[in-house]
Amino acid sequence: MVSRVNVPKGGFNFDNYQRNLILQQNGYSMPKATKTGTTITGMKFKNGVILGADTRATGEALVQDKNCPKIHRMAPNIFCCGAGTAADADKVTDMVASQLELHRLATGRESRVTTVLATLSQYLFRYQGHVAAALVLGGVDVDGPQLFSVAPHGSTDKLPYLSQGSGSLSAIAVFEERWRENMERDEAIELVKDSIKAGIFNDMGSGFNIDLVVIEKGRADFYRNIETPCPTIEKIGNYKFQPGTTAVLSESFRNFVTITEGDAMDIS
Amino acid sequence: MEWNFDPFSNNSFNHYGNNPINASHSAGGIIQRTQSPKVWGGTTLGVVYQDGVMLAADTLGSWGQLARYRKEERLYPVGNFTAIAYAGDMSDFQYTKHMLDSLMIKEYYINDDHVLSTPHVYEYLSRVMYHRRTKMDPLWNTFIVGGYNNGERFLGYVDLLGTTYQSSAISTGLGAYYAQPILRKAVEGREGLLTEAEAIELLNSCMRVLFYRDCKVINSIQRAKVTAAGVEITEPYSVSSEWGFGEGVRGFGSQKQ
Numbered sequence: 001m002v003s004r005v006n007v008p009k010g011g012f013n014f015d016n017y018q019r020n021l022i023l024q025q026n027g028y029s030m031p032k033a034t035k036t037g038t039t040i041t042g043m044k045f046k047n048g049v050i051l052g053a054d055t056r057a058t059g060e061a062l063v064q065d066k067n068c069p070k071i072h073r074m075a076p077n078i079f080c081c082g083a084g085t086a087a088d089a090d091k092v093t094d095m096v097a098s099q100l101e102l103h104r105l106a107t108g109r110e111s112r113v114t115t116v117l118a119t120l121s122q123y124l125f126r127y128q129g130h131v132a133a134a135l136v137l138g139g140v141d142v143d144g145p146q147l148f149s150v151a152p153h154g155s156t157d158k159l160p161y162l163s164q165g166s167g168s169l170s171a172i173a174v175f176e177e178r179w180r181e182n183m184e185r186d187e188a189i190e191l192v193k194d195s196i197k198a199g200i201f202n203d204m205g206s207g208f209n210i211d212l213v214v215i216e217k218g219r220a221d222f223y224r225n226i227e228t229p230c231p232t233i234e235k236i237g238n239y240k241f242q243p244g245t246t247a248v249l250s251e252s253f254r255n256f257v258t259i260t261e262g263d264a265m266d267i268s
Numbered sequence: 269m270e271w272n273f274d275p276f277s278n279n280s281f282n283h284y285g286n287n288p289i290n291a292s293h294s295a296g297g298i299i300q301r302t303q304s305p306k307v308w309g310g311t312t313l314g315v316v317y318q319d320g321v322m323l324a325a326d327t328l329g330s331w332g333q334l335a336r337y338r339k340e341e342r343l344y345p346v347g348n349f350t351a352i353a354y355a356g357d358m359s360d361f362q363y364t365k366h367m368l369d370s371l372m373i374k375e376y377y378i379n380d381d382h383v384l385s386t387p388h389v390y391e392y393l394s395r396v397m398y399h400r401r402t403k404m405d406p407l408w409n410t411f412i413v414g415g416y417n418n419g420e421r422f423l424g425y426v427d428l429l430g431t432t433y434q435s436s437a438i439s440t441g442l443g444a445y446y447a448q449p450i451l452r453k454a455v456e457g458r459e460g461l462l463t464e465a466e467a468i469e470l471l472n473s474c475m476r477v478l479f480y481r482d483c484k485v486i487n488s489i490q491r492a493k494v495t496a497a498g499v500e501i502t503e504p505y506s507v508s509s510e511w512g513f514g515e516g517v518r519g520f521g522s523q524k525q
Contacts, residue, residue, distance in 0.1 A: 005514070063297040114521060114522035117521055118521065121521070147523070155520075156521050157520055157522045158519065158520050158521065159513075159514070159517070160513055160514075164478075168447040169443060169445035169446055170446070170483070172446075172481065173445075173446040173447065173449055173450055173477045173481070174449070174450070176476070176477045176480050176481065177450060177473055177477060178474075181513075198453070201449070201452070202445075202448060202452070224378075
């Protein structure tokens, strides 16, 4: 009998899905993914695009990371904020960023935002929402400033202002009130900061600091922790002990090894 | 297993059916009314300002996904110095209106020149709400109660569970997600310093955001203001809205034409 060679199936392997369901029904609890529980926003302004994000990463009701960076650099002119499951957002953006770099080396051209959009949405659609990443993608390329959002199932939106994450409702309310076309850079930065602050103060899944990136033609300014609306209080006590605080009463040395001269290691 | 007898558990076989869930009408058990609300009032907002208190709500009574009753008044005066705004089941609100009217009339007929002020009405309403919840027969509503009595402003929230709280800015439903951040930013730290014009602009702005983002809000809203002069409820009106933001947009990706 000729043995069949098993050609690997494309796409996501759903084989364990049934098994996991049965395990769950029998009382085994699924490991909970770290969710970013986030507020991420993006908006177009006069000369480009601004993306903003908070920095809280949550695992159910606990804060896992107080200053996690949610704005990912896809290319020198393209950035992407990620919400949803932290691992999914991080890995998907890293993966696409490295593909983009190879593409830039192959073509010798600046990357385009629509390339990232197509790659991300096609990848997420293939995984039918199981890769739980909700992204706000922005950049400036040959076609001008562009802003998109990608949902976990792969759908995309093209809008002048966007938000994603658990704090997206609070953030979008700020945009609905105050966004105008062709805002100046400083005003636009303030608006994005306010949108993230609305998420930080009104959504429990978002908090701590604000990260921001301003992308214009030929330049991108990444501001890590541009604002810290929830500053930590300086510790009153200093727990560093000076050398000599503890008195040395006695010393004893014991040689566990015998040191002899040897030949030099051959590293040719 | 008589020694495992647990009168309130649904799991064990209970000969006597002590759990009220198992009671029935014929057994003289609990009576339940609204358990699946049909006509639904949406989000409501309330804010404290310089001269008193202002409430706002749209005028929609939804029937599931259908915008069925488009001129439904969701703000109601209780006496001369209190107003309530409702969200939730319309029929339970109509019952509540009747109940509060009866209350005010009965108090009036005692004839002792004392009128129930807003904190009293609020306390009464919250007791009724919690009592109904305990009987597993709630009035399926969320109320915002606002009033102005002898220089004191009052704004409180009470819901179908009997949960109560007071704050200088309150919003129910999806308003808690969209409008509350805006209300908090405008009001917190400046309680009672908002002028009437600012309060009107604030509430209109929030209702506009809700009209944009909440499927079950229509562009027909009412405002109630309670001041030393009494309760004033406006006629339904519309707020302006911007829809040109997407004019230049084509497609949802790389499409250009």
